[in-house]
Amino acid sequence: AQSVTQLGSHVSVSEGALVLLRCNYSSSVPPYLFWYVQYPNQGLQLLLKYTSAATLVKGINGFEAEFKKSETSFHLTKPSAHMSDAAEYFCAVKPNTGNQFYFGTGTSLTVIP
Amino acid sequence: NAGVTQTPKFRVLKTGQSMTLLCAQDMNHEYMYWYRQDPGMGLRLIHYSVGEGTTAKGEVPDGYNVSRLKKQNFLLGLESAAPSQTSVYFCASSYELARDSTYNEQFFGPGTRLTVL
Numbered sequence: 001a002q003s004v005t006q007l008g009s010h011v012s013v014s015e016g017a018l019v020l021l022r023c024n025y026s027s028s029v030p031p032y033l034f035w036y037v038q039y040p041n042q043g044l045q046l047l048l049k050y051t052s053a054a055t056l057v058k059g060i061n062g063f064e065a066e067f068k069k070s071e072t073s074f075h076l077t078k079p080s081a082h083m084s085d086a087a088e089y090f091c092a093v094k095p096n097t098g099n100q101f102y103f104g105t106g107t108s109l110t111v112i113p
Numbered sequence: 114n115a116g117v118t119q120t121p122k123f124r125v126l127k128t129g130q131s132m133t134l135l136c137a138q139d140m141n142h143e144y145m146y147w148y149r150q151d152p153g154m155g156l157r158l159i160h161y162s163v164g165e166g167t168t169a170k171g172e173v174p175d176g177y178n179v180s181r182l183k184k185q186n187f188l189l190g191l192e193s194a195a196p197s198q199t200s201v202y203f204c205a206s207s208y209e210l211a212r213d214s215t216y217n218e219q220f221f222g223p224g225t226r227l228t229v230l
Contacts, residue, residue, distance in 0.1 A: 009153065032217050043117075043203060043221035044156075051217055090155060094217060099144065099163055100171065101219060105155040 002027060004093050006104035014112045019063075019078040021107045023091030026072065032094040033074040034101075035065055039087045047089075050074060061085070086111045114139050117222035119204050125228045126194045134189040134225050136204030143209045145187035146171075146219065147179060149200040156203065162187055163209075194229045201226050 007022040025031060032051055036044040048059025055067045061084075065076045074091060091104040120135040136145065143164050148156040158171030162181040176198060178190045187206075191198060205219040 034218060036221075041224075043223045044205075044219075045221070046218050049218055092219075099161060099169070100158055101146075103148075103156040105153060 002031070002093055002095050002102045004091050004102050004104040006089075006091050006107050008107055009105065010108045010110070012110040012112055013081045015083055016080050019076070019081045019085065019109065021076040021089050021091075021109065023065075023074045023076065023104060024072055025074065025091075025093045027093070027095060029096055030067070030069055031096055033065075033067060034092040034094070035059065035063070035074075035076050036090045036092060037061075037087050038090065038106075044090060047076070081109075081111045083111050083113065085109060116140065117204055117206055117220050119202075119222040119225050121225060122223070123226050125230065126191075127230050128195060130194050131190070131192050132194065132227075133191075134202055134204075134227075136187045136189070136206075136222060137185055138187075138204075138206040138220070139185060140206060140220065141184070142206035142220070143184075144207045145181065146205040146207075147177070147187065147189045148203045148205065149173065149198075150203060150224075151200050159189065159202075194227075196229045199227060199229045 003026045005024045034049045035047040048057045050067045058064045063078045093102045117138045146161040147159040157173045160179040165184040168179045180188045202225045204222040207219045
């Protein structure tokens with residue numbers, strides 16, 4: 001079965017510092033990969049997605065993620081954190097076969113002024 | 114477009130009561146999903162549907178039933194609510210998940226917060 005691992009359930013960074021949220025997946029065949037953001041009391045919004053077109057994917061709000069097949073990783077980064085980035089971030093995987101998406105357990109990002 | 118909407122936003126039930134959560138989407142999506150979100154566990158798939166009149170079980174289907182009588186609606190039912198079903202429920206929809214499709218993503222509703230006493 002597919003699994004998605006997000007290392008670090010809570011990450012704190014200072015405003016202006018680099019944001020790095022980690023995601024690893026278990027699959028021998030590269031799946032479709034996604035990062036979603038959830039603000040308090042809201043649904044999930046798509047930040048970016050990898051669909052095999054390019055290994056470095058740029059998303060909204062200055063976020064980007066790099067697909068590394070050798071490491072089965074899809075880490076999310078942002079060069080400079082903003083207070084408005086404080087939220088819960090979920091990595092998700094859609095295997096090449098089947099109709100289901102698999103979500104990681106989420107990483108809560110806190111931005112310190 | 115309203116996107117994905119969920120009704121109700123909040124609900125408190127007593128153990129043993131029943132209720133139905135409604136999800137509606139106006140994007141003509143084929144696929145619809147119900148998830149539950151619990152602290153430290155991320156989102157877990159309850160049931161999903163790949164088209165009108167079809168449903169399938171996800172990771173945690175026990176205690177829930179679903180129906181997809183119309184393409185735009187996906188209903189989640191709890192026949193006899195239990196405290197373990199206290200959670201936030203999210204509905205999502207997507208286009209048909211074709212390989213190499215650029216439409217390969219889910220759109221989420223705002224969630225329903227359910228408490229079972």
